[in-house]
Amino acid sequence: MKNLYLIAYLDLKESIRAKWFLVYSLVFGGLIALFFIAGVTESQVMGFSGLSRLLLMYIQITIVILPIFILITTVRSISGDRDNHILEYMLSFPISLKQYYWGKVIGRFITVYIPVLFAMIIAIVYGSIKGSPIPWNIFFLYTGLLFSLSSAFLGIAFFISSIVKSSEVALGIAFFIWIFLLAFIDIALISLMMQQRLDEQLIIFIAMINPMELFRVAAISLFDPELTVMGPVAFYILDSMSRALFLFLSIIYPLALGIFFATIGFIIFKKKDLV
Amino acid sequence: MINIENLTKKFGTNISLDNVSCDFNKNDSVALMGANGAGKTTLIRSILGYYHPNSGKVLIDGLDPIKDRIKVLKNISFVPQLPPPIKLSIEELMQYISISADVDKELIKHYSDEMKLDISANLNKSFFKLSGGMKQKLLIAISLAKKSSIIIYDEPTANLDPKARDDFYRLLKQNEDEKILLFVTHRLEEVKNLVNRQIYMDMGKIVSDEKF
Ligand SMILES: Nc1ncnc2c1ncn2[C@@H]1O[C@H](COP(=O)(O)OP(=O)(O)O)[C@@H](O)[C@H]1O
Numbered sequence: 001m002k003n004l005y006l007i008a009y010l011d012l013k014e015s016i017r018a019k020w021f022l023v024y025s026l027v028f029g030g031l032i033a034l035f036f037i038a039g040v041t042e043s044q045v046m047g048f049s050g051l052s053r054l055l056l057m058y059i060q061i062t063i064v065i066l067p068i069f070i071l072i073t074t075v076r077s078i079s080g081d082r083d084n085h086i087l088e089y090m091l092s093f094p095i096s097l098k099q100y101y102w103g104k105v106i107g108r109f110i111t112v113y114i115p116v117l118f119a120m121i122i123a124i125v126y127g128s129i130k131g132s133p134i135p136w137n138i139f140f141l142y143t144g145l146l147f148s149l150s151s152a153f154l155g156i157a158f159f160i161s162s163i164v165k166s167s168e169v170a171l172g173i174a175f176f177i178w179i180f181l182l183a184f185i186d187i188a189l190i191s192l193m194m195q196q197r198l199d200e201q202l203i204i205f206i207a208m209i210n211p212m213e214l215f216r217v218a219a220i221s222l223f224d225p226e227l228t229v230m231g232p233v234a235f236y237i238l239d240s241m242s243r244a245l246f247l248f249l250s251i252i253y254p255l256a257l258g259i260f261f262a263t264i265g266f267i268i269f270k271k272k273d274l275v
Numbered sequence: 276m277i278n279i280e281n282l283t284k285k286f287g288t289n290i291s292l293d294n295v296s297c298d299f300n301k302n303d304s305v306a307l308m309g310a311n312g313a314g315k316t317t318l319i320r321s322i323l324g325y326y327h328p329n330s331g332k333v334l335i336d337g338l339d340p341i342k343d344r345i346k347v348l349k350n351i352s353f354v355p356q357l358p359p360p361i362k363l364s365i366e367e368l369m370q371y372i373s374i375s376a377d378v379d380k381e382l383i384k385h386y387s388d389e390m391k392l393d394i395s396a397n398l399n400k401s402f403f404k405l406s407g408g409m410k411q412k413l414l415i416a417i418s419l420a421k422k423s424s425i426i427i428y429d430e431p432t433a434n435l436d437p438k439a440r441d442d443f444y445r446l447l448k449q450n451e452d453e454k455i456l457l458f459v460t461h462r463l464e465e466v467k468n469l470v471n472r473q474i475y476m477d478m479g480k481i482v483s484d485e486k487f
Pocket residue numbers: 275286289290291309310311312313314315316317318
């Protein structure tokens with residue numbers, strides 16, 4: 001156990017010193033703070049419809065930025081260490097591969113999640129200074145949604161990191177997955193829908209197993225519980241399950257996805273040559 | 276005691292170790308030699324349990340270095356061919372080593388002093404910002420502070436000046452008793468006094484193995 005914490009702690013310290021972490025914290029932390037502050041404090045002023053565009057924009061930006069940041073910074077953690085012979089040295093000490101791998105996962109997760117958490121806290125402080133009542137339920141749900149979106153992509157990143165041999169390839173695959181989830185699936189589904197080849201409910205189901213899409217809908221539903229901006233899609237979603245169940249799934253499913261990919265990554269890491 | 280039995284390791288179609296069999300016993304100090312690409316590093320990495328062999332096996336005191344990696348690595352000190360660009364500070368690196376391998380930090384400092392490396396002045400410096408020679412000295416100090424029964428050096432002197440090499444050989448001479456020392460080198464004359472066995476590899480095979 002002490003080795004697990006040691007690896008996590010050292011990875012965390014190392015990441016926090018890195019330049020990418022600073023950029024990530026400023027860009028992403030700032031965005032989330034703005035999103036939350038705007039959502040919470042301005043909604044009383046503008047009403048939902050006035051605010052919806054702004055919030056949608058923030059959600060959209062989060063969906064674009066968070067996954068790619070996590071992917072490009074994490075995907076090289078193990079493959080990069082292998083490339084430049086850090087693994088060869090660090091693993092010559094009596095540390096189990098399990099402790100090494102999961103220590104890295106935990107360290108990275110904390111690194112990625114800290115700015116998110118700080119941003120939320122800043123937003124809360126700002127909100128209370130401005131005197132608006134703090135909607136704790138939205139706060140916890142949004143934090144939870146970000147938590148599970150982060151873990152999904154962290155898991156995917158560790159999976160990629162352990163299957164490829166070089167960090168360049170890892171980066172390439174990460175970009176591909178990002179673009180694929182971000183755009184191609186939607187484009188493909190829309191064209192299928194227009195040709196009426198597939199049942200609408202099936203199309204919505206396929207769209208929702210994409211963690212990015214699920215996050216988008218769930219985040220919107222925090223401020224627009226009836227999902228009016230989503231149009232007919234909302235009907236299918238809220239018709240097939242209650243809103244509470246939907247939110248529960250949108251937190252549990254990406255989390256499970258992340259753990260699943262990270263675990264497969266570990267099994268591969270153990271089975272393959274280490275250096 | 277290290278037993279290597281019919282060990283074959285391929286990378287794609289390239290055979291890096293070709294049916295190698297060899298034993299190393301206590302008090303063996305071995306100069307492992309051979310042209311670039313002969314398979315020396317691959318052999319060492321197999322002993323460290325980094326590679327899954329295509330066939331054959333490696334046993335260290337009867338243990339498999341992959342399955343029993345923790346027990347096996349407790350007893351091995353290793354310095355790689357190139358000092359890796361570790362981003363941890365010296366302090367953090369020493370923390371990693373002292374916690375994971377139960378190595379006394381003071382002892383690392385002691386051997387660093389012996390190698391004429393002042394680590395107190397560099398504790399907060401990132402390891403990869405040290406000069407090549409300083410990195411190598413620190414790794415050597417760590418390898419000596421970690422009291423292991425097997426010491427493996429993969430061309431460790433490349434970045435060292437002649438003075439540092441002498442310090443290193445002197446320290447090694449004091450520490451090699453009752454141990455297995457594997458020393459990859461291209462300069463036999465330098466380690467003549469240290470070693471009592473000399474192995475040549477070529478194209479993945481051991482072509483000569485002499486004790487003296
Ligand atoms: N990870 C690897 N992937 C592919 N080929 C490798 C790998 N490691 C070593 N080789 C190949 O195995 C052969 C032996 O390499 P190595 O053991 O590093 O030689 P040496 O240390 O004696 O110079 C070389 O032909 C090298 O290209």
